[in-house]
Amino acid sequence: MSMSNDTILKVDDLQTSFKTRTGTFKAVDGVSFELKRGKTLCVVGESGSGKSVTARSILQIVDKPGTIEGGSIVLTRQDGSQVDLARLNPRGEEIRSVRGREIAMIFQEPMSSLSPVHRIGEQIGEALRIHFGTPKAERRERVLDLLRQVEIPRPETAIDRYTFEFSGGMRQRVMIAMALACNPQILIADEPTTALDVTTQAEILDLIKRLQQSHGMSVLFITHDMGVVAEIADEVLVMYRGRVMEHGTVDEVFHAPKDDYTKRLIGSVVRLERKAEIRLKRAEIEADAAPLLEVRNMSLTFPSGLKAVDDVSLTVRPGETLGIVGESGSGKTTMGRCLLRIYDPQMGEINYRRADGTVIDMRTADKPQLKELRREVRMIFQDPVGSLSPRKTVAQIIAEPLKLAGMRGKELDERVAELMQQVGLEPAWRERYPHAFSGGQRQRIGIARAISVKPRLIIADEATSALDVSLRSQVLDLMMKLQDEMGLSYVFISHDMSVIRYMCDRVAVMYRGKLVEAGETDQVVNRPTHDYTKALLSAIPHPDPRDRRIQNRFRYVAPSASVNG
Amino acid sequence: MTNITQLPPATETDIDLRDQTIAVAGQWRLFWLKFKKHRIALVSLVVICCMYLIAAFADFIAPLDPNATNARFTYAPPQGLSLLHEGSFMPHVDQLKMTLNTESMRREFQADPAKPLAVGFFVPAKPYAMLGFIPMQTKLFGLVNARPGDSLYVMGADRLGRDIFSRVVHGARISLSIGLVGVLMSLVLGVTIGGISGFFGGWVDLGIQRVIELLRSIPTIPLWMGLAAAIPVGWPPLRTYFVITLIVSLLGWTNLAREVRGKFLSLRGEDFVTAARLDGMSEIGIIFHHLVPSFMSHIIATVTLAIPTMILAETALSFLGVGLQPPIISWGVLLQEAQNIRAVAQAPWLLFTPAAAIVIAVLSLNFLGDGLRDAADPYESV
Numbered sequence: 001m002s003m004s005n006d007t008i009l010k011v012d013d014l015q016t017s018f019k020t021r022t023g024t025f026k027a028v029d030g031v032s033f034e035l036k037r038g039k040t041l042c043v044v045g046e047s048g049s050g051k052s053v054t055a056r057s058i059l060q061i062v063d064k065p066g067t068i069e070g071g072s073i074v075l076t077r078q079d080g081s082q083v084d085l086a087r088l089n090p091r092g093e094e095i096r097s098v099r100g101r102e103i104a105m106i107f108q109e110p111m112s113s114l115s116p117v118h119r120i121g122e123q124i125g126e127a128l129r130i131h132f133g134t135p136k137a138e139r140r141e142r143v144l145d146l147l148r149q150v151e152i153p154r155p156e157t158a159i160d161r162y163t164f165e166f167s168g169g170m171r172q173r174v175m176i177a178m179a180l181a182c183n184p185q186i187l188i189a190d191e192p193t194t195a196l197d198v199t200t201q202a203e204i205l206d207l208i209k210r211l212q213q214s215h216g217m218s219v220l221f222i223t224h225d226m227g228v229v230a231e232i233a234d235e236v237l238v239m240y241r242g243r244v245m246e247h248g249t250v251d252e253v254f255h256a257p258k259d260d261y262t263k264r265l266i267g268s269v270v271r272l273e274r275k276a277e278i279r280l281k282r283a284e285i286e287a288d289a290a291p292l293l294e295v296r297n298m299s300l301t302f303p304s305g306l307k308a309v310d311d312v313s314l315t316v317r318p319g320e321t322l323g324i325v326g327e328s329g330s331g332k333t334t335m336g337r338c339l340l341r342i343y344d345p346q347m348g349e350i351n352y353r354r355a356d357g358t359v360i361d362m363r364t365a366d367k368p369q370l371k372e373l374r375r376e377v378r379m380i381f382q383d384p385v386g387s388l389s390p391r392k393t394v395a396q397i398i399a400e401p402l403k404l405a406g407m408r409g410k411e412l413d414e415r416v417a418e419l420m421q422q423v424g425l426e427p428a429w430r431e432r433y434p435h436a437f438s439g440g441q442r443q444r445i446g447i448a449r450a451i452s453v454k455p456r457l458i459i460a461d462e463a464t465s466a467l468d469v470s471l472r473s474q475v476l477d478l479m480m481k482l483q484d485e486m487g488l489s490y491v492f493i494s495h496d497m498s499v500i501r502y503m504c505d506r507v508a509v510m511y512r513g514k515l516v517e518a519g520e521t522d523q524v525v526n527r528p529t530h531d532y533t534k535a536l537l538s539a540i541p542h543p544d545p546r547d548r549r550i551q552n553r554f555r556y557v558a559p560s561a562s563v564n565g
Numbered sequence: 566m567t568n569i570t571q572l573p574p575a576t577e578t579d580i581d582l583r584d585q586t587i588a589v590a591g592q593w594r595l596f597w598l599k600f601k602k603h604r605i606a607l608v609s610l611v612v613i614c615c616m617y618l619i620a621a622f623a624d625f626i627a628p629l630d631p632n633a634t635n636a637r638f639t640y641a642p643p644q645g646l647s648l649l650h651e652g653s654f655m656p657h658v659d660q661l662k663m664t665l666n667t668e669s670m671r672r673e674f675q676a677d678p679a680k681p682l683a684v685g686f687f688v689p690a691k692p693y694a695m696l697g698f699i700p701m702q703t704k705l706f707g708l709v710n711a712r713p714g715d716s717l718y719v720m721g722a723d724r725l726g727r728d729i730f731s732r733v734v735h736g737a738r739i740s741l742s743i744g745l746v747g748v749l750m751s752l753v754l755g756v757t758i759g760g761i762s763g764f765f766g767g768w769v770d771l772g773i774q775r776v777i778e779l780l781r782s783i784p785t786i787p788l789w790m791g792l793a794a795a796i797p798v799g800w801p802p803l804r805t806y807f808v809i810t811l812i813v814s815l816l817g818w819t820n821l822a823r824e825v826r827g828k829f830l831s832l833r834g835e836d837f838v839t840a841a842r843l844d845g846m847s848e849i850g851i852i853f854h855h856l857v858p859s860f861m862s863h864i865i866a867t868v869t870l871a872i873p874t875m876i877l878a879e880t881a882l883s884f885l886g887v888g889l890q891p892p893i894i895s896w897g898v899l900l901q902e903a904q905n906i907r908a909v910a911q912a913p914w915l916l917f918t919p920a921a922a923i924v925i926a927v928l929s930l931n932f933l934g935d936g937l938r939d940a941a942d943p944y945e946s947v
Contacts, residue, residue: 342839371845379843387836390944391592391858401844431589435944449840 007076008185008218009035009058009103014071014086016050016057027053027066029242035186040212040219042229042250045239046265046468047439051222054239055188058220059099060090075102078185101131104179108191110171114163120174121159127181146177149214150207169200173207180211187212188220193228197327198495202539202550205232209551224468226269227541230254231550238262250545268470269543272498275521276473278480285505290353291315292457292489293339293377298348298363300338308334309345310513316457321483321490323504323521325497327536331513333382336459336493340379341370352377355456375405378455382462384442388434394420395430398448405453419448422485423478440471444478451482459491464499476503497540501525509533532556596862599940606936609929616926620737624695627731628707628717631894635726637663637714640912641674643721650681657681661716671911684717685709721914723902729918732894736919739895740876741926743810747875748868750814755821756864762822763829764852770826777819785816786881793887802893809888813878817871824867828860862941870934873927880923896923 016028028050035041043051056062058073073085075098088095099105107113115123124143128134134142140159147155150173163171172192179187189208193201209232212219223229229236229250236253238246238261246259257263293316300309308331316322326332338345341362350362352373362373381387388397398416399407407415417427423444434442443463450458460479464472480503482488494500500507501521508518509530517530528534535556542549590598601607619626644658660680666673688707695701708717716722720730762773792812796805832838832855841851876896882888883897884904891898896919902908903915 340843342843374843374845379840381836381840383836387840389837389841389855389859393589393591400841400846404845404850433589433591435595436589449844 006036007034008037009220010072010074010076011035011054011058012072012074014054014057014073015069016053016062016066017069018066026242028057030071031239031242031244032071033237033244033247035218035220036235037185037218038212038216039234040209040221040232041235041237042221042223042233043237043239044223044226044229044265046224046470048241049239050242051224051239052190053242055105055190055220055222058085058188059103059105060085060088060095061099061105075186077102097131100127100179100184101182102184103186103188104182104184105188105190106172106175106179106192108194110168110175110195113175114171116163119160119162120166124174124178124181127178131182142181143177146180147174149180149211150174150177152177167200168196169203172196172200172204176204176207176211180215183215184217186218186220188222190222191224192221194224198497199327199535199539199556201228202541202553205541205550208232225541226266226469227543230543230545231541231548233545238265254543254545265470266543268473271473272469272502273543274501276477276480276502278477278484279503279505282484285317285320287317289317291351292318292353293491294349294351294353295339296349296351298335298338298345298350300334300343300345307513309338312348312510312513312515314508314515314518316489316491318456318489319483319487320505321480321492321503323500323507324491324493324510325495325500325507325536326510327495329512330510332493332495332510333461335510336379336461336491339459339491340374340377341365352457375401375453376455377457377459378450378453380443380446380450380458380460380463382465384439384446384466385434387446388442390434393431393433394425394437394445397434397445398452401449401453415452419452422451422482423448438471439467440475443467443471443475447475447478447482451486451488454486455488457489457491459493461493462495463492465494465496472499473502479503497525497537509536592858592862595944596940600936603936603939605932606939609932609936612925612929613933616737616929617741619734620741622695623734623738624693625701625703626705627728627734628704628719629728629731630691631727631732631735632892633727635716635722638674638716638718638722638726639672639724641716641718641722641726642912643914644676644716644718646684646719647681655681656684658684658717661718682711682715682717683709720918721912723912723915724908729899729914732899733896733918733922736894736896736899737922737926739806739889739893740879740897740923743806743813743879743895744872744875744930746807747810747814747817747878748871750811751818751821751871751875752864752868754814754818756825758818759822759825760829760852763826763833764848773822774826777822780816780819783816785878786885788816789813789878789882790885790887793882802889805889806893809879809882813875813882817875817878820871821864821867824863825860828863829856832856832859862937866934866937866941869930869937873930873934876923876927876930 011034012032014028014031015026018025018027031050031054033041043054045051053062053066057068060068062068068086071086074082075085076082083094083098085095085098114120121140121143124146125139128139128142143159144155147158152158152170152173163174166174175192192208193204196204205228208219211217221232233250236248236250237244238253238259240261246253246257246262253262254266257266295312295314298309298312299307301307310331312335314322324332324335334343337343339350339362345363348363351359352362353359354376360369360373362370365373395416398419399412402412402415416430420427420430425441425444425448434445437445463479464475467475476499479490483490492500492504504521506519507521507524509516509524509532511532517524517528517533524533525537528537531554534554538549538553638661641661644661646656646658648654648656650657658681659676659678660682662675662677664673664675684706686706687703688709689702690704690707692700692702708715718728718730720733723729723732758773762770789812793809796808838851838855841855846854879888879895880897880900883895884900886901889895889898899919900916903919908915
């Protein structure tokens with residue numbers, strides 16, 4: 001009996017499926033789990049594992065054409081009464097009284113989950129009005145109290161503001177306040193920190209944890225990030241293609257995983273916790289070799305007045321990988337695009353040394369020069385969907401730069417086949433269109449396009465951030481293999497410190513358009529000198545539940561401007 | 566973390582490749598797959614195809630000469646077609662008996678079931694030239710062994726005893742083609758001007774957009790009327806027809822130009838366009854290799870939605886008497902003839918038959934356009 005008292009939500013053999021053109025797609029296929037009172041259950045899985053659909057099924061808010069085909073979702077109330085949520089009418093009175101009041105949910109996108117036309121006070125108070133009919137004055141008091149709980153500064157003025165006046169992290173706090181309004185017993189958090197920067201993520205995770213303890217809530221936390229799981233979970237449910245692969249306490253799952261998929265998943269996370277083996281074995285790069293690229297005092301101010309790149313100087317040596325790390329808005333992507341003159345920096349020099357030893361300033365290069373230089377300096381894009389034209393076959397995409405370089409006929413076909421093999425794609429797939437490929441494969445196509453004209457330097461802009469963690473290390477390994485084969489240098493832009501640590505020889509940290517720290521990767525990661533770097537490093541979730549670090553993290557307060565988060 | 570075994574990483578072959586046909590399906594194939602799901606649009610496509618076929622083969626399908634008058638049968642009502650006669654299969658209409666009501670001074674028609682007139686397919690007719698050049702002596706359907714005094718008015722007759730059905734069928738030629746020709750003109754104007762606007766940006770874009778706004782703010786009917794009134798009365802019908810098309814397409818291109826410009830702007834920011842630029846592709850190359858294929862399907866959808874507007878514009882002009890003039894037959898001209906209360910009260914078929922044709926054509930084109938628009942970007946969810 002004590003067992004069932006403990007369990008607040010019991011999901012048994014849940015089946016949710018979507019009708020598609022070719023048949024029925026079982027997004028959730030026989031999922032069972034129990035959520036204990038006051039505990040955190042993390043549902044973890046890669047994209048397409050059905051973790052979000054599971055969460056949405058509980059509240060019966062699965063997007064059309066998805067339907068719950070079978071199974072039960074039993075909610076046990078505090079008075080001992082039970083209700084099977086799967087049996088309720090999705091538009092009925094009963095499920096509506098559960099939503100928000102007994103089970104609250106927060107979503108991934110704080111941008112789109114709040115209404116832009118209502119003041120945040122009204123939005124938070126709405127649940128109170130609907131479920132309890134709280135009178136207006138009392139409602140305002142309660143909302144102020146909630147805003148204080150989620151640590152929004154100056155709640156008295158914040159309550160009358162609109163969503164757009166808040167940063168992403170603040171919006172997520174508003175969402176949490178909204179979820180807490182009716183004192184729910186269960187909080188479902190569907191990737192609540194995925195859209196946030198790592199330092200903001202740490203703040204939000206911290207907040208959820210503290211609120212859970214003070215309110216005695218159960219939390220069902222959906223995430224793809226094993227680091228986050230290790231930081232906050234009591235129990236873990238590993239999902240893969242709609243099925244539960246493993247279920248256990250966080251310590252069991254991380255330190256004694258039974259299932260092969262779990263092992264693989266944790267393995268790929270742990271792999272990214274240290275430098276790649278292929279890099280450890282490699283000989284040191286000559287420090288005194290003439291730099292391939294030397295950027296001096298580069299600055300770019302947008303017409304809006306935003307100083308996106310502010311006096312940045314860096315060097316790239318032949319054969320090395322320079323990592324650029326920073327949070328969103330730090331100007332790292334803009335900086336990368338300046339190097340290829342997609343944007344025109346107003347000041348500074350971008351000195352590129354060609355194979356024959358001549359040095360050209362790319363910032364002032366004219367069009368024909370630029371055309372030639374862009375064959376030697378190439379780019380890999382972040383978005384594996386948007387960077388490949390959906391209307392061209394793989395062969396056409398890879399062949400495009402070669403064609404423009406004047407290659408034709410049989411030679412071209414053979415080179416395309418060779419490139420596809422080089423990046424691990426079957427040459428037989430050449431007639432396929434990008435939509436037939438997974439994210440990792442698409443990124444390989446993008447890499448093939450980048451290396452097709454035998455470049456010497458590649459700017460990789462968040463090349464792996466759109467990929468699942470298990471694919472990430474594969475793509476990175478491929479990039480390093482190509483580096484060794486072709487003698488490439490990389491400028492690797494990423495917000496993800498683990499990816500930088502895995503692959504880069506040196507790293508530069510950017511913060512608000514400025515380079516705050518640069519040095520050997522080992523030194524920056526282990527002995528950071530700048531406070532911002534320290535804060536960034538300490539906010540990264542560590543994939544070991546025995547060593548939870550986020551609570552003791554280092555906070556960086558910028559000298560002048562206010563802090564978001 | 567020492568007890569974790571390092572497994573070989575998951576290979577990407579774990580991930581299903583979508584089924585083979587989809588994998589190699591190009592843009593138009595995906596377009597069709599998505600369009601097929603839109604049932605009403607599919608039905609509309611069939612309807613539209615039928616209507617254009619009817620328009621093309623109007624000479625063959627219309628049982629009577631649309632301009633042939635018959636004083637005996639002024640305002641004759643539609644003759645109902647029956648399939649059976651005295652228990653045996655024989656498609657026929659009943660002969661009309663005309664009596665003159667001396668009180669109201671109106672002709673009254675009475676169907677006479679005792680005198681069936683057999684109706685058959687592929688009946689001989691006076692020689693004519695189908696599509697203007699194929700000599701024919703057969704019509705799709707008509708009276709078998711017609712004698713003087715027999716009549717076949719499927720949809721009734723007008724004040725001169727002309728067959729409304731034949732006139733509507735012939736009117737489809739002008740009314741449906743004016744949509745196509747007008748849209749073609751707007752297409753050329755719209756794509757060129759919109760393309761220039763989106764491509765060059767800056768003050769060129771600013772200027773073109775303001776001109777478009779100016780044009781769109783002019784009330785259309787008075788403008789058309791003014792322009793149409795300027796057409797000399799003595800011009801041959803064909804020239805009038807082309808000038809009218811020009812007039813209706815004069816404003817139609819603005820929508821298209823905006824659509825093209827918008828697509829240009831949104832596509833220019835796409836990574837694959839940036840990639841092409843970094844590959845060293847020229848701006849012209851980017852336009853024709855990447856931008857045009859990407860918005861082609863959108864243009865087709867917009868164009869389809871523009872055709873009904875053109876048809877309605879022609880109808881409106883002709884109805885007001887400033888568009889096409891008799892003896893040209895268009896749906897608007899037919900409606901103009903039903904413009905008085907007497908016609909509506911006494912011979913409602915004068916109004917309803919061309920109106921029905923217009924409604925069906927416009928609705929079908931709208932549904933078709935909707936379906937095409939939904940399918941225009943088949944990559945949203947494959």
